[in-house]
Amino acid sequence: MGRITLEGVAKRFGDVEVIPPLNLDIEDGEFVVFVGPSGCGKSTLLRLIAGLEDVSDGRILIDGKDATDESPAKRGLAMVFQSYALYPHMSVRKNIAFPMKMAKVPLDEQNRRIDAAAKALNLTDYLERRPGQLSGGQRQRVAIGRAIVREPSAFLFDEPLSNLDAALRVGMRLEISELHNRLETTMIYVTHDQVEAMTMADKIVVLHAGRIEQVGSPLELYLRPKNAFVAGFIGSPKMNLFSGETAAEYGAATIGVRPEHIGVSTEGGKWKGRVGVSEHLGSDTFLYVEDTGLAETITVRSDGEVRLRHGDTVWLTPNEDKIHKFDQGGDRID
């Protein structure tokens, strides 16, 4: 079981309020991603749940029990750190065994769990090596192995993939998702990468300056962002946001159109502009259109066959049904 509830949890460092009081429910077995720009308090929130930081206010309930003042070890949670935080002087086997040694698990049971974890994570051949002799991806797997053998009620991941190169990151992303499907244990995952958030999460928590901006499934956030911040943060490439006269036409202070919801034509359309940079990915083409008078650049996602070059004049037409409207305070208007 791994149901985690935050009730009015707040964190202050001296006079600085890093996290204003917030409430959050994490259901058993859910994969929850905390996402937000750097400095938004997502890692601090995770550390509060882990017990590595003390809360300034509020309560943390784990499976209905108040764990606010429990030590990290007693909370039954396992954490995977960004730097992996392996014990450099111990072999992989001893690293994985360490939490079980602390919990005084019988030796044969320890070995059984180590072998099972090593098999699942492709580490069997590396058990006698030191962390220094492993690659980044292997170290990450050892860190996960160390977490698995504890059989925790929830896993906490603090930006676990940010030290890996791009190709490895995609691979590990899949492995962690598979692990979640297999174990069906609650996982809380912190990242600043919204692609990781969209691809892995059951539920995304978007944080900004310590506040929760929106909680929802990846599609909910994509289709109905609650405010301009979430609209701009979720989705890649970013949503185009316009204010001023264009927005006033739609009765809003700000409007947003995703790059994939703008049509391009060389003959005619709603907004006229000039192609600045065009990026051909094969499957798609990203056009950065300038001189529209609406915003510095408008990003458009077009199909891969489009052959437009720097300096070409184009006409853009937004899909009217897919325009998001926000009021003066940035909140969504329906």
Next chain:
Amino acid sequence: MARAISRNSKIGWTVAAWLVALIIFFPILYTIITSLKTEQEAIAGFDLIPSFSFSSYETVQNQNNYFRPFMNSVVIAVGSTLLALIVAIPAAWAMAFSPTKRTKDILMWMLSTKMMPAVAVLVPIYLIFLRTGLMDTRTGLVIILMLMNLPIVIWMLYTYFREIPGEILEAARMDGATLRDEILYILTPMAVPGIASTMLLNIILAWNEAFWTIQLTTTNAAPLSAFIASFSSPQGLFWAKLSAASTMAIAPILILGWFSQKQLVRGLTFGAVK
């Protein structure tokens, strides 16, 4: 890019470096040379070639048994070092991993105690030793040398501990390690190189300490520093014997230093060179 150095200037600098090293080492060298002379040769004047007479060593050993002060030195140096480590490891841990606003001040304050000349507290410490029966005991010297070197030990360990990523200790905490487990299984093994060089340096400092060891001992607990001193006053004119005693006193630590120099250099430049 490596800076280009001409062959000639390389030779010039090498010679200069050796010369400087020789000047620094010369007093020790001359002590060793003098110890191998007879008393007549020793007072005859400056001469670098001894007659390789070992008579001074024999006399020194026969007059004052070398073994007893040697054992005292070993017990005092090693004992005060171990005791200092037992106190300093938790202290440095606390300051490195859970610092407060005052941590820097505490560190400075501890170091400031080393800025005062030892003689300034001689009278109170002498009296304390007299009243508590610590005078001329190994226990007394272990305690006083531990206290004298503690600030340096804590400073060195603090520097090493700061190099250990806090996340590793947090990981241990998540894994269920108690404070004791954390220090015993994670921090100490990771800091072994640092602890080893701190230990070595402290043993050397304690071995060579010649103020408290001379002031607070007479015969029973007198270590090698007092052993040398005992030759300098009543028999001050017997240069060869004095040199022999000095050589015997510094030899063990010289040998220890020689074998551990790699470790020492690494330890003293820790943090600066990786």
